[in-house]
Amino acid sequence: MVTQLTKNAIDSLINSTNPDEQYVIQVLKAPQSVAENLFKISISDGYSKFKKGYFVSDAAAKCQDLKDFSIIRCKKYIDDSNHDKERIIISNFDVVYANIQEIIGKPIEYKQYKSQGFVNADGSITIPQQYLSRNAQLLQQAQVSQPKQMVTPPVSNINKPAPVVNNTVAQKPAVSNQNIGRVNQNPQQINKSAPVKQNNNNNNNNNNNNNKANSSLQNSTDTDEQNLEYIKNLQPNSQQTIKVRITKKGDLKSFKGDKAGKLFSIDVIDKYGDECSVSFFNEIAEQYDGLFKVGQVIIMKQFQVKVNNNRQYNKGDHTGTINKESKILICQDDPQIPFIKLSRQYISDLQNKNKGDLIDLIVIVKSDSEIKTMTLKKDNQQQSKRDIIAFDESLIETEITLWGETAKEYDAKQGDIIVFKDARIGEFKDKKQINIGYGTQIFLNPDEQLFPQIQSLQQWYRGLNPDQMSTIQKVQNNETGPREVTSFESSLNILKEEIQQHNKDPDMKIWKEIRGQIMYIKETPLYYNACFDCKKKIQRNNEVWTCQNCNKDFPEPDSRYILSLNISDSTDTIWVSAFDEVGQKILGCKGDVFRYAEEDTEHGIETKKRLLMAAQNKEYRFLLLTKQERDQNGLARDKTVIHAIKDMQPAYEAKKILNSLDKFLEIENGNQS
Template sequence: MSYQLSEGACLKLHHAAPDDREVFDGPYTLQILSLKKIGKHQEGINQPSDRYRVVLSDGTHFLQAMLATQLNEMANDKTIQRHTVIAAERLSCNYVQDKRLIILMALRVLGLPEERIGEPTGLDDRSAGPVPTAPAPAPAPAPAPEKSSQSSNRSAARTNWLPIEGLSPYQNNWTIKARVTQKSELKHYSNQRGEGKLFNVTFMDETGEIRATAFNQVADTLYPKLEEGKVYYVSKGKVNLAKKKFSNVMNDFEIGLEKNTEVEECLETTNLPMIKYSFVTLAELQDSPKDSTCDVIAILKDYTDVTEITSKTTNRNLKKRELNLVDKSGFSVRLTLWGNQAENFVPDEQNPVIAFKSVKVGDFNGRSLGMIGTSTLTQNPDIPESHALRGWYDSSGSNASFQSHSNGGGFSGGGTGGGFNRSDLKPLADMKLEANRITDSEDKAVSFSTRATIMHIRGENIAYPACKDCNKKVVDDGSGWRCDKCDKSWEKPTYRYIMSFAVSDHSGQLWFQGFNEAGVVIFGREADEVVEIKERDETQYNLILYQAVCKTYNFLLRAKRDSYNDNSRIRYGVSRITPLNYKEETDALLDLLDSPWGQQPYNVESNAMEL
C-alpha cells in the first residue's frame, strides 16, 4: 500500500507561531522516522514520567517533536514505531528555556510501510519562528583567558554528556562519551568536484553505536587523534540522517565531523563496552544472503602467506592473505584479509580465537568471508563466547574434522567441485516441487544441486554497465559513466553478465538466473567482449548465443520466493556452474555400481532392479 504524505507540513509547523491554532490543528499525514524514550529530566523538562521523542517526516523535510504523555501507551505497546504512517490530528508548540518544542497531542495510525518514504532533509533551527522575548541579560563578564575557557569546557564535558541513542539532528550543543570500535583507513577519492580524502569511525557507548565521517582537512586533523579501542569526548559535530547504503551500523543517524569538532581523549572508561557482537556460527552462513554482513567468532586453523593479485576491474595490484576458520558447528570457511590488514596480520598464539565484526559474506565455493572497510578483527577477546570456544578446541576440537560450504552447502559426499553435490542431485521437477513449498514469509533461500542442459538464452539484455570498483550499475550522465555508490565517474564502464536462460532435463524445464561468473562459463569470454560483438555485428552475436545452447552443466542453485508486479514466484539463482567432467562422471558411475545399490539382485520377472 502506498501513502501520500502531507508535503510541506513540516516546513509549515517549523515556522508557525505557538498560538497559530489553524496550523497546529492539522490533520497532517506524516511518517515516524524515529521513536526514542528519553529520561525524565532531558529536553529541559522536569516531568514525572518518561517521555518519547519522535522525528516526523512529510517526505520532503523532517522535524523533531515530543509525544504527549497520554500517547505513551501507543509507543509502549508498539502501536506506533519506526516507519509508522500517522494522521497527526493535533499538535502544540511551547518554548522551554528559549527552546522551541513541538508536542504531538493526538494521532491516528494509518499503516506501517517497510521503509522510509522519500528522502527527507532536516530544517535549519535558526529559521524557526520567533522566540518569546526574555528579560535583557546581565552584562557579560570579561572573557577569561583562552586556556581557562578550554579548561572550563573540558570540565563540563566530563560531567555532562549525551548517550548516543539520544542524538538527533535537532541538537546542536551535545557531547558524547564513546569508544572507537572501528576506524577505517584514510581513503582517497576522485569525482567531478575534484579529489579528496575521507575516513570513518564507529563510536559506541552502553546505549548504541553511531558512524562518523570526516573529509579532507578535517580528516587530516582528526585521523591521528582517534585510535581504535580508546574512549573520547566528542562534541560539535553535525548529526544527519544515516546513508544506509554506505553503512551497516544500526542507527538512523550519523555524525559529520567538521572543522570546529572537538575530540578529547577520556581516561575514565568504565561502563563502556569494547564492542557489541551478534555472532552467527559458520554453519549458519549458508542462510546468510550474499553481500550481507555478519559477526563470527572462530578458531584460526591455519593461514596463507601474503600474495599479490591484479584486479580485473581496476588493474591495481592487491595484497591478500587467506585465513582458514573453524568452529563448534563442524564447518570451516575461508576469510580474506586485504591490503595492510593482510600484511600486518600476526597471530597472538597458535590457533587463536578471533572475533570478527561486520565481515562480508561471499558465495565463492559455496560460502566465504571477507574483510571490508567497516570490519574489525580481535584476537582472543575477553568475552564468554571466546572462552567457551577456547575450551572446546583445546579439549576436542583440535582433532575434529570439518566440512566446507563448497560441498553443496555443507552436505558430504562426492562432488565435482565448485559447490556441486552429486549425492544430493535432484531432477528439475522434484526441485520445483520442493521449492514451491517456500512460503512468502520465509526470507531464507534453499540450496539445490542439479544437472541440466541449456536450451535457450534471452539475448536482449545480457549484460549491464558496471562500476569498475564496486560492480554496481552505472549511468551515462553525458560526461561519463557515473556510480552513485562510489561517487565516481568513468570514461567507459566494464560490462558484467546478468542472464536469464531456460534449462531442461528428462523431468521438465525451468528458468535460471545467473550473473557474471555464470556468463563467463557459458560463453567462455568476458561480457565486455560479447557486448562489443553485439553492438558491432548482430549476426555474429546470434551465432555466439546459438553455440552456447544444448550444453549440459552441473548447477548449484539457491531458490528463493520473491514478488514481481505483485505476483509471487520462485527465482532460481545460479551460485555455481561447472561443465561436465566426463572422466569424473564415469568414475562416479563405476563407484555407484560397486555400491550396495549396484550389487542388488536382478529380478528377471519384472525386468527391473529390486529396490
C-alpha cells in the first residue's frame, strides 16, 4: 500500500535524474484543458509544488475524472531537461488515491524550495491514515492490481482451450541472421560483437564492409549510455538517443518512381520490450548496408522520428530515419534488452481476425508435404511450394504455405515446432489462412530459452492420446463442418433473419461483425467470484475464499464479468452476453472494482452507477457469435455472445464507406448501360 509521496519528485521530474523511477505525487488542482490532448496541472511532492505540469498522450486521455488533491503514480514522463524553461510533461500515470480532501504537507514553490537548499521544515510526504483504507484505494483505481494470495495465482487468467493473447518478452537469443531464418542453434552461438556481414565468396566485398565499419560505426563508451530515451517516449520531429537490440535486418533494395533510390530497414527493441523500425535511404543505406547483425546491441543518436503511417511493414507507433548527422555506436551485450517480443495467439483466433492483420503463432506440425513446383499465372514463372498442416492447443489445424527459398529451407517433420512472428492473415473462399509476408520471421524448433512457451506446448503434445488427436478440427468455412455463417460485415436485422432461418439446426454458428453502440447494461449480475486457477465459482469461508474444485484457499476471489447488455445499430437491437476480457474493455476496469463497490456502503452505489453510465452509448465494432444452448429445463435457445470488441477507427470506417459508394456506382453504371 502506498503511504507516502516521493520526496523531491518535482526536482527529479524537472531534471530527469532517474528516468526509470516512478514518482508518487499529488495533483493540487483538477487538470485544465489548454489544447487537444494537452492538460495543464499543478502538482506537489509534499515539500515543493509546481504549476507548469502537463498531461499528454495516455495521461491526457484518462485525466478528466481526476479531482483536486488526487494522488497519482507517474509511470511515464518525457525528458524535458534540455529545454530552456522548467516544465514537467507526464505521458502516463496510475491513480493511487482519488478521495483525498487536503494538501499533503505544506509545500512551497519549487524555486523557493530549490533556493533554500531543498529544505522545507513544514513539508511532509506522509499520507494521513484516514485515506489509506483498502476499499477507498481500490474503488478509485482505473485498474485493480491482483490481491495478495495465499496461493499464488497464475500470470494469465485463462479459461478456455486457447487463450486469446499471451504476451511474452523472451530474454535470451536464438535469432537467425536473415529476415526469415531457420533457428536451431544454441543462444550462445550468436556472434554479438562483429558488425561486419561476412561473405566468403567475395573478399573484396568483405574488405569494403570492414572499411565501412571503421568509418561508420564506433564502440560506445560509458558516457554514451547516459541520458538515454526509450522507444515509448519517442516524439515526432525530434532527434533522440536510444539503446536497442536489432531483431531484424532487411536487404538493401532499390525503388523506382519520381524519387528513385535505395533503402533498407532494421527492427529494434528496447529494454521494455517496445519496438520500432528504423530506415536507411540512398547513400546512407549504402554506407551502413552489411554492417549490422541480428542480436546486436547499438546506440542510435540524433536520428529523426516520425509517426508510423505504414504499419504493414513498420513496427511501433513511431519510426526512425538515419541521416548524415546520426551516429550509431556498437555496444557490449545488454542482458536487460530482450531478443524478441512475441504476443502469442492461437489458431482458434483466426476466426476473429480481419484480412491483413498480423498474428504470432507457435504450432506443432501435423503433416508436411513434399516440395512442389508451381507455375504462377501472373508471369508463368516456376516457384517452389511447401504446404504444412499445423495445430496448437486449441485443437484446430490450419494449412500454411511456404514459397520459394523459404519452402526449400524449412523441411519440417511431424512433431516439429514452428514459431511464426508477424504472420499475416489471409482469406480464400471465406476461409481464414496464414500467409508468410515480407516481415514474417520463422523459427523451426527454436531454443526454449528464446520462447519459454515451447516447454508447456511440448508437454501438452506428449500427453495427447489418439482419441484427442482425432478431435482436431480444420478452420471452418461455409462448406464444411457445422453450419457456420461467416459473412462478418452485417447488421442486426440480417443477423436476426439468419437466426430465424437456422434456429432448428443444433450445430448452428453465426459469426457477424456489427457496427453498433451499447444502449444498456443490466446491473445484476455483473460478475461472479472465481478461482484464480480453474475459473469456477468459489464461496467465502470466514476470512478466506475456498475453491472446492481445486481444494485451495484464496484471501480474495477473481471477480470475472458475466454481463448482459443491449446493443443496437441503425436496423435493430439485440440482447447479448459478454464475459471477462470483453467486459474489461467495455467498463474500463476489472470486476473486482464492482465487488469493492458493493462492500462500500458510503460511495459504492455512486461508483457503480458512474462506471455503468460511462460505458453506455459508446460505439464499437462487435464480433458476435450466435449459437444454440440448452437452459436448465433442457429447452434449446439462441444465445449471442460478444466474442471480441474493437474501438471505432475513423479512417477505416471512411474507407469502407468509400468502397461501398464505388460498388454502388459500378452497379448504377451497369444498369444504365
